[in-house]
Amino acid sequence: MQQVANYMYYAGGGGLILIGLYMVMAKTNLVKIILGLSFLDTGTHVLLVAIGYVRGRTAPIFSEGMAETTPVVDPVPQAMVLTAIVIGVGVLGLALALAIQVYRHYGTLDVRNIRGLKW
């Protein structure tokens, strides 16, 4: 049971990634595929922050009155995720813009009906 609780955050992040992967590959609606990309993105963030966590430590911010030796968690994954979130939003916006153009051009968002996108 303790083992399950230990790896719950890994399971959450990994699960989101797998759900996103399945959505990207199995769905036929472009908007759902883009949603899957967003799931992949979020899962990666959860996983990275979970890996950087160290039990019993606090956030890596030395506010007023905190000793410089206070144990804190790993700040590097947090810094990576911080930028990755904004990049993810930008990529999502670009993907949606492309989906809008696809809809204007083909009149559908179903990838099966878009010529040249079949597999």
Next chain:
Amino acid sequence: MRKAVAFMLVVVVGAGFCAVLANIPFGEDKVNVANRYMRNGVRETGAANIVTSVVVAYRGFDTLGEVTVLFIVAVAVGAVLPPGKKPAGEEKEEASLIVRTGSKVLFPFIVLLGAYIFLHGHLTPGGGFQGGAVIASGFLLLYLAWPGQPVGRKAFSAVESLSGLAFVAVGILGIVYGVGFLGNFLPLGARNSLLSAGVIPIIYVAIGLKVGAELAGVVGHLMERE
């Protein structure tokens, strides 16, 4: 058929995840680079927030690259969705009185909160990226209240370009002062005060304005269709 293939691949990738993650103990101290940042971060960069000192000081060059990615995204969205294109179906609907009044009241406060977040990026949780996203959400509210009115697209690109230039200029000033590109050439100041941590607040203000303008521009492009 396709779903079966997709499911198989998900199972394979999931098994790979399990195999890898089983070797990474949860909640234990793993890397030394983090310890170095933790022990010396406050002294070396003057920023109370170690995440900020990693983003802006230790990995400042990477952050410049990430800001460039955002810039490319904003340009690409503008190129993919040219403004003033013919509307396709769906009429513009005026938002209700409540939404319009509420957005009028809330907009200044949202921008104020965003500015607070990026000004205090070196002291409290937050920073340029988060503050910029908050400011962009304020503009999203404006777009929702007055659909079809492109609010200051030229101002967005001007703010974006100028703050990007400011970021690079601060970096080059570091070379001029002999501390290397994006190095700190200002006094570190008193710990935990607003005017401390050398160039970090300047860079974060530039990033905040840039991210805010870029995301607001992307939102504007997406809203303008139809």
